[in-house]
Amino acid sequence: MTMEARILSTIRKIPRGKISTYGAIARAAGYPGAARQVVGTLRHSYDLPWQRVLGAGGEIKLRGDSAIEQRLRLESEGVAFRGRRVDIKKHEFKFARVKTVTKGKKKRTSRTPARKRRTTSG
DNA sequence: CATCTGACACTAT
DNA sequence: TATAGTGCCAGAT
Numbered sequence: 001m002t003m004e005a006r007i008l009s010t011i012r013k014i015p016r017g018k019i020s021t022y023g024a025i026a027r028a029a030g031y032p033g034a035a036r037q038v039v040g041t042l043r044h045s046y047d048l049p050w051q052r053v054l055g056a057g058g059e060i061k062l063r064g065d066s067a068i069e070q071r072l073r074l075e076s077e078g079v080a081f082r083g084r085r086v087d088i089k090k091h092e093f094k095f096a097r098v099k100t101v102t103k104g105k106k107k108r109t110s111r112t113p114a115r116k117r118r119t120t121s122g
Numbered sequence: 123c124a125t126c127t128g129a130c131a132c133t134a135t
Numbered sequence: 136t137a138t139a140g141t142g143c144c145a146g147a148t
Contacts, residue, residue, distance in 0.1 A: 022130050
C-alpha cells in the first residue's frame with residue numbers, strides 16, 4: 001500500500017457535509033506531518049471530494065476561483081462558514097485512530113541492528 | 123547528496 | 136485576526 005493510496009482512501013471517507021484538514025488526513029492515513037503530501041495527492045487525482053479538505057482551523061487555502069468554488073461546493077453540502085473559515089467544531093470529520101505507517105521497509109540483509117525501543121517515562 | 127518546492131501545521135508576536 | 140519564522144515530508148532537479 002503506497003502512501004498515496006492511503007491518503008486517497010482516507011480522503012474518500014469524508015462524508016458529505018463533513019470536512020477535514022490536510023494535517024488530519026495525513027495523520028489518519030498514517031503519516032503524521034505529511035500534510036503536504038495530501039496536497040500533492042489532491043492535485044493529481046480525480047474524482048475526489050477535494051472540497052472537503054481544508055487547512056488548519058477550517059480555513060480555505062486555495063487561491064482565486066478555486067477558493068470560491070470550494071466554498072460554494074461546501075455550502076451546497078450544508079457546511080456553514082464563519083467568516084472565511086468553516087465551523088470546524090461542527091463539521092470536522094473524526095477519523096479512527098491508526099498506527100503510523102513506517103517508511104516502506106524492504107528486505108534488508110542483516111544490516112541495521114535491531115533498533116532500541118524507546119522507554120516511556122510515565 | 124544538496125537544494126528547491128508545495129492547495130500545510132504550529133508557535134510566537 | 137494577521138504576519139513571520141521554523142519544522143515537516145516526499146518528489147523533482
